Amino acid sequence: MTAAGVGAYPAPGSILVVVTRRIGDVLLSTPLIRSLKQAWPNARIDVLVFAGTEGVLAANPDVDAVHVIPERPGILEHLAFIIRRFRRFDLALSLVPGDRPTLYAWFAGRRSIGLVMDQPGQRWKQKLLDQWATFDAADTHTVRGHLQLISQLGLPAVSDVVASWTAPDTAAVDALLGNSCGTLAVLHPYPKFRYKMWHQQGWIEVAQWLLGNGFRIVLTGGPDDDERAYVDAIARQLPQSVINAAGKLTIGGTAALLSRAQFYVGPDTAVTHMAAATGIPTIALFGPTDPVKWGPWPNGHTPNTNPWQRYGDQRLGNVQLIQGRAPCVPCGHEGCDRHIGSASDCLQQLPAKTIINHLKTMGYEKIP
Numbered sequence: 001m002t003a004a005g006v007g008a009y010p011a012p013g014s015i016l017v018v019v020t021r022r023i024g025d026v027l028l029s030t031p032l033i034r035s036l037k038q039a040w041p042n043a044r045i046d047v048l049v050f051a052g053t054e055g056v057l058a059a060n061p062d063v064d065a066v067h068v069i070p071e072r073p074g075i076l077e078h079l080a081f082i083i084r085r086f087r088r089f090d091l092a093l094s095l096v097p098g099d100r101p102t103l104y105a106w107f108a109g110r111r112s113i114g115l116v117m118d119q120p121g122q123r124w125k126q127k128l129l130d131q132w133a134t135f136d137a138a139d140t141h142t143v144r145g146h147l148q149l150i151s152q153l154g155l156p157a158v159s160d161v162v163a164s165w166t167a168p169d170t171a172a173v174d175a176l177l178g179n180s181c182g183t184l185a186v187l188h189p190y191p192k193f194r195y196k197m198w199h200q201q202g203w204i205e206v207a208q209w210l211l212g213n214g215f216r217i218v219l220t221g222g223p224d225d226d227e228r229a230y231v232d233a234i235a236r237q238l239p240q241s242v243i244n245a246a247g248k249l250t251i252g253g254t255a256a257l258l259s260r261a262q263f264y265v266g267p268d269t270a271v272t273h274m275a276a277a278t279g280i281p282t283i284a285l286f287g288p289t290d291p292v293k294w295g296p297w298p299n300g301h302t303p304n305t306n307p308w309q310r311y312g313d314q315r316l317g318n319v320q321l322i323q324g325r326a327p328c329v330p331c332g333h334e335g336c337d338r339h340i341g342s343a344s345d346c347l348q349q350l351p352a353k354t355i356i357n358h359l360k361t362m363g364y365e366k367i368p
Contacts, residue, residue: 009111009153012090014044018104018114019095020069022192023053023251024270025142027277028297029095030060030162032146037062039155046089048104055251056270059164082107095146097135102128113149138290141306143297159303161277163259165252172253173260176245182216186258186275188266189219189234190227190246195335195344196268198285203234205352206265207242209359213366215263220254220271221246263364265355267347272296276319281362283355287324287347288331295321313358320358325349 015036019029026049036045047057048067057063069081085108092109094101097117102125105112115135116125126132133148140148147157177184189203207217219242221231231246249257255274258264264275265283275282276296284296295308298317307316310330314321323329324346335342359365 011040012043012111014046014089014091015040016046016048016067016085016089016092016105016108017095018048018092018101018108020048020050020071020098020101020104021053021096022050022270023056024273024294025096026053027056027163027270027273028142028161029146030057030062031143031157031159031297031303032093032095032150033060033062034160034162035147035150035155035158038158039150039153043090048108056274057164058250059166059169059252060162061164062162093149094129095149097122097125099125105129113152115145115149137293139292139306141295141297141308142293144303144306147303157303159297159301161273161297161299163255163274163277165256165259169250169253169256172249173256176218176243176248176257177260180216180241180243183214183263184218184261185210185215185263185265186218186220186261188221188264188269188271188275190221190230191267191269193334193340195288195333195340195342196347197343198267198347198350200230200234202350202352202355204237206355206359207234207238209352209356210263210364211239211242213359213364215364216241216243218243218245218257218261220249220257222251223247268294279318282319283358284319284321285324285347285350285355286321287329287344287350288333288335290330290332291321291323295319313354320362322350322354322358325351325354 044064046065050071051068054066057066089109092105092112094105094114097115102114105114106128112129113131114129116132118134131152150157219231221227228246235244258275258278263281266272267285268289272284273296279299291308292310296319298319326346329346334340
């Protein structure tokens with residue numbers, strides 16, 4: 001037993017978690033972070049992320065500080081960043097099997113552990129790290145993959161994805177909703193990349209059905225010009241009672257809004273993961289992305305099993321996952337033209353009636 005009463009090593013005073021990927025990856029690191037905090041409550045936990053993804057951790061109660069590095073820093077900037085953190089932490093964990101995050105963990109931690117691909121050309125990382133676990137890119141959900149490191153440390157795993165927000169975020173939601181009342185549904189039409197995008201007409205039809213069944217609707221979206229334009233185009237074709245929140249809330253504010261909603265529909269994006277984490281009924285629209293690896297983690301799901309199968313519409317806990325309609329789903333490609341700006345036919349061919357039928361089976365149809 002350690003000083004903290006758990007784990008195979010003395011309780012560290014300081015920990016760095018390296019998760020330099022997209023915002024959804026950062027959010028899905030929160031079960032590991034919570035596991036560390038519950039096992040070692042007196043440890044300081046810092047997280048290293050790419051610039052632009054830090055907002056999802058801004059109010060996380062388990063995180064003491066967030067370190068930010070550009071996705072493509074200059075050489076001098078990179079060296080200065082590493083030198084300032086050399087051996088500053090008792091323990092560093094890399095949740096990404098790439099070269100840079102592994103080296104960050106090794107430089108920063110007096111002891112280091114990470115996920116590594118067990119294949120030629122990658123095994124030098126096994127020798128560099130004090131401990132490692134095999135990164136499985138196909139058959140292990142991201143949350144469970146991260147929690148392998150918790151198992152390596154001999155700690156109990158906590159599988160809660162943590163969506164967090166601040167008091168100002170709560171105030172912003174109060175101001176947004178005003179005195180409106182009724183059952184709140186949140187629709188998040190715009191993913192960051194086009195290959196995850198459903199069609200505008202589908203969003204309009206689903207919104208109209210929800211309005212006809214007594215819901216009040218909020219459309220969410222980030223501050224990016226293209227995202228706001230996309231959400232604006234949908235809002236213009238709906239009644240003025242629909243609240244267009246695109247660009248008006250932080251990522252924490254969006255989490256605060258979701259905590260008040262009774263229902264959510266969204267594509268394969270970080271906001272959908274947050275909705276699932278809050279426990280509200282969630283419909284997730286998935287196209288080329290493999291749900292085994294990246295499906296939203298249902299609230300309260302055990303860390304011992306993957307939530308999702310690879311094929312077909314599925315429901316588990318508070319999440320209904322709907323796959324695109326094509327025999328190639330999930331292909332794993334970034335759109336039919338193999339780049340993030342291309343569309344995915346499987347999602348473009350998904351009719352709104354599929355989502356509406358699921359809404360009916362979930363009991364949201366108003367009975368005359």
